[in-house]
Amino acid sequence: MMPDLGKYAETVLSAYAISLLLLVLLVWLSFRRSRRIKAELETIEKKAKRHG
Amino acid sequence: MDLNRLWAYANPKKFIETTNRVLPAVSILAVLCLAVGLVWGFFFTPDDYRQGSTVKIIYLHVPAALMAINAWLMMLVTSLIWIVRRHHVSALAARAAAPVGVVMTLIALITGAIWGQPMWGTWWAWDPRLTSFLILFLFYLGYIALWEAIENDDTAADLTSILCLVGSVFALLSRYAVNFWNQGLHQGASLSLDKEENVADVFYHPLLVSIAGFVLLFVALVLLRTQTEIRARRMRALMARERMG
Numbered sequence: 481m482m483p484d485l486g487k488y489a490e491t492v493l494s495a496y497a498i499s500l501l502l503l504v505l506l507v508w509l510s511f512r513r514s515r516r517i518k519a520e521l522e523t524i525e526k527k528a529k530r531h532g
Numbered sequence: 533m534d535l536n537r538l539w540a541y542a543n544p545k546k547f548i549e550t551t552n553r554v555l556p557a558v559s560i561l562a563v564l565c566l567a568v569g570l571v572w573g574f575f576f577t578p579d580d581y582r583q584g585s586t587v588k589i590i591y592l593h594v595p596a597a598l599m600a601i602n603a604w605l606m607m608l609v610t611s612l613i614w615i616v617r618r619h620h621v622s623a624l625a626a627r628a629a630a631p632v633g634v635v636m637t638l639i640a641l642i643t644g645a646i647w648g649q650p651m652w653g654t655w656w657a658w659d660p661r662l663t664s665f666l667i668l669f670l671f672y673l674g675y676i677a678l679w680e681a682i683e684n685d686d687t688a689a690d691l692t693s694i695l696c697l698v699g700s701v702f703a704l705l706s707r708y709a710v711n712f713w714n715q716g717l718h719q720g721a722s723l724s725l726d727k728e729e730n731v732a733d734v735f736y737h738p739l740l741v742s743i744a745g746f747v748l749l750f751v752a753l754v755l756l757r758t759q760t761e762i763r764a765r766r767m768r769a770l771m772a773r774e775r776m777g
Binding site for chain 1: 533554570574575581585586588592593596631632635638639642643646647649650692749756757759760763764766768770771773774
């Protein structure tokens, strides 16, 4: 299934590995920050409501 | 279409409600297009007669470079909206897009260097397009740093908008550097309306799908990150109010 990349195998595979790693990292960090801020805001809003 | 209806989305609540509805569909489409484009390009396209299998890097390099420039142009539009109309969501959308843009620029620079080494015999050259891309990357870093450095959100939005206007020169230079200076190692644009200059169809179709994937991924991430910035801004406002008693 793997195509024959010939003498450039290392070049092509490293380009794909680094790019996909960066994209996955970006998506993961974006979701992680989104979840964290959402949870923190809920806590602060609840606290603000309690204090009127 | 009534353009005035667009301003309804300047309301943070309306923005979050609407984007919550479209975000799952955009995200699924992004993953699908990226998977199809990259798998098609990597596994089912032939080698180039001159560049061999390194041509497969085109499915990452070109879409990433395209998004690096267009992300900055999107930031320019939203910054201008902030300057003219003072809509917070607009400034926050620009802030949200910058980290996505910086990653796209980094991917374009890294894949370009990796591709350049066997083709040009060097990882880097002070070529007009490469240099303007490096400067664009530094502008992205400066833009993000400026947002982080200033505590007052409105002042930060003002100053980063000005920086964005200045950086736009380099975003445009990155796009057209090859045309301005007919020198350097980097080839002309891979995508062209001129059939002679455009890449061959066998590479073109998967490349288009991959570009669609990168565009959709950018849209999905910017929507998600803008929601996060809106919530973070509200959080800072509530905390400030609490501190004031």
